[in-house]
Amino acid sequence: MFGSQSWEDDDHISGETVTPTVKSINEVHFVDKGLHSTLKFIVAFATGAFFFLFPVQWEGQTTIPLDVLMTLITDTSVFAVEVFTLLVLFAGGILTTISMLHYQGTIALSERARRLVEVDYWQTSKLFWTFRVTAMFLGVMMFFGVGPSWLLGDAVGGIAWDVLMITIVLVIPLGGIFVNLLAELGGLEFIGTLAQPIMRPLFDLPGRSALDSAASWLGSFSIGYYLTRNVFDRGGYNKRDVFVICTCFATANLGTVGAVAAVLDLLDIFPILVLLYLIATLIVAVVLVRVPPLSTVPEEYVAEPDPEPMFTGTPTDYLRFAFNEGVRTAREGESIPRAALNGFVDGTKLTAMILGTVLTIGTCVLALEAYTPFFEYLAAPLVPVMTALGIPDPQMAATAILAGAGEYFIGATLVVKADLVTKVFVVVVTSAQAIFFAASLPMMVDMFDDIPMRIRDLTALLILRTVLLIPIAAVLTHGAVTIGLI
Known part of the structure; x- marks a missing residue:
């Protein structure tokens, strides 16, 4: 499992002789920044950052604007939110x-229908297909309050539907609006470019990988995978x-961390x-890149190698370059309105893709x-570890x-009362x-x-x-408590 031969393929290109060129960052062509493009980048970046990270006072509590927006929506009509969830x-x-059914050959969709339905996006394994279909029946029972008492009780349905589903269906689509402002209008490039000088020495990765990481953190892991695949x-x-x-x-991306924080009533310290x-x-990344199995994966390419040039420059140069890349993308x-709308649509699609799996697995786990x-x-074996580390509710923490x-999301639901x-x-x-x-x-x-990534290695x-x-x-949690951050 840990040997490099596990991933090697004779048809792929060895990267042993690939060496990137080295040039000064000052040699990069800087675009002419018009007022409109500059303001567009600044407004999009500031708006996205504000809704996720800016602390505000609301009803006597410190929270973030995204939580305020969610509260206003649920206060207006919880029923409407539940209908939207269903x-x-x-x-x-x-x-x-x-x-x-299309990919199994049971039904034949026209080219137009395939594009309309986006069949590739919804294709999954038979197991997760079962989860999503099962969730439709669970959702109907929980929405209408019809079913066995063990399912509808506070310990299962009360958390799975009233807390988990309602939170996810609000946080991810709404969060998608502001995430997309960051990801599509320059914030991604700005943050990623500033991180480039640390990626190679710390993680032995190209600087461009900072963009993929930022895409995962700001958007979703699926967006990060997509960029990485390209x-x-x-x-x-x-x-x-x-x-x-x-x-x-x-x-986990900021939107889903925000959803968990909302479930646990932690948005005030988000x-x-x-x-x-x-x-x-x-x-953890600094450690894992230097040990098997990651350290044994060969540096093979599936296409003609195109290594990233190695840049040199001062921190000021990088800041200027990062701002340039942000404005260029913007x-x-x-x-901004179109990017926000696309973010909401993409967030809703992502929610539709994961919601059934979360409800089905979540219901089983909660039961x-x-x-x-x-x-x-x-x-049980983890409980003494939790106790030794000074974590309250050690059994609950280990189980979660x-x-x-x-x-x-399921781990979070198990510590709601912790x-x-x-x-x-x-x-x-x-x-x-x-x-x-x-x-x-x-x-x-x-x-x-084609790498291949296998279940045993990922496990x-x-x-x-x-x-x-x-x-x-x-250590981080206790440290935060000691200095008064939480």
Whole structure:
């Protein structure tokens, strides 16, 4: 499993002789910045950052503007939000069914219908197809309050529908609006370019990989995978680059971390959560890129190698270059209203894709947690570790971390009633795990089958990440408490 021969392919191009050119950053052509393009970048960047990271006072609490927007919507009509949730749930199940029946040859769609339905987007495995269809029935029962008492009770349906579903269906589409302003109108390039000087020495990655990482953090891991796949196909990344980027940097995005923070009533310290989670992610990446299995992946290319030039320059040069790239992207991008609309549409599509899986797996996990000792037995070896690290509610924390490896949102639901320190600790660990059996793992296996990424290797990486994250997250959480950040 850990040998380099596991990933080697005679048809692929060895990267042993590939050497990037070195030039000064001052040799880069800087675009002429018009007032309109500059203001467009600044407004889009400031708006996106404001809604996610700017603390505001609301009803006696410190929170972020995104939480205020969600509260205003739910206060206006919870029923409308529940109806929207059910519609999104059904859209995901129906469109997945159409896609799967098309690819199985059961139905034949015209070219126009394939484009309209976007069959490639909804294609998945038979298991996740089952999850999405099952969720349609669960959603109907929970929405109308019809079904067995164990399902509709507070411990299962009360969390799965009233908390988890309602939160996800608001946070991700609304968050998509502001994420897209950052991702499509220059924020992605600005943040990524500033990070380039640290990517090679710390992670042995091309500077351009900062853009993929920022795409995952600002958009979603699926966006990060998509960007990585495109660059890989053009020879910009080798196999090792791809494996490292996907398993170390395509972690939970700001929108989903925000959703979990909302579920746990932690939006008042959301910027602190993001800071702790990013620090933990970077520390783990520094370690994992230097040990198997990541260190044994060969530097092979599937296309003619196109290595990134090595730049040199002062911090001021990089800041000037980053601003230049941000303005360039904003100038070439769509208008701010169009980018916002596209973000909402993309966020709603992503919600429709994951909502059924989250509801089905979440219901099963919550039922197991509420009515059986399954997770208590499974988490038992971790409980002494949690206790030794000074984490309150050690059993709850250990159970949540293991459940979070199945589906990111589920781990959070298990610590809804836990101590504040436990909530923060669990959010940091689960947000940075990167590999989830309900979504990211099967997507990586399917999208990068020519590396190949295999379930056994990804499982080994998940275990390694979790083992490293537990003590790191504990130290960061206790540190934040000590200096009064939480």
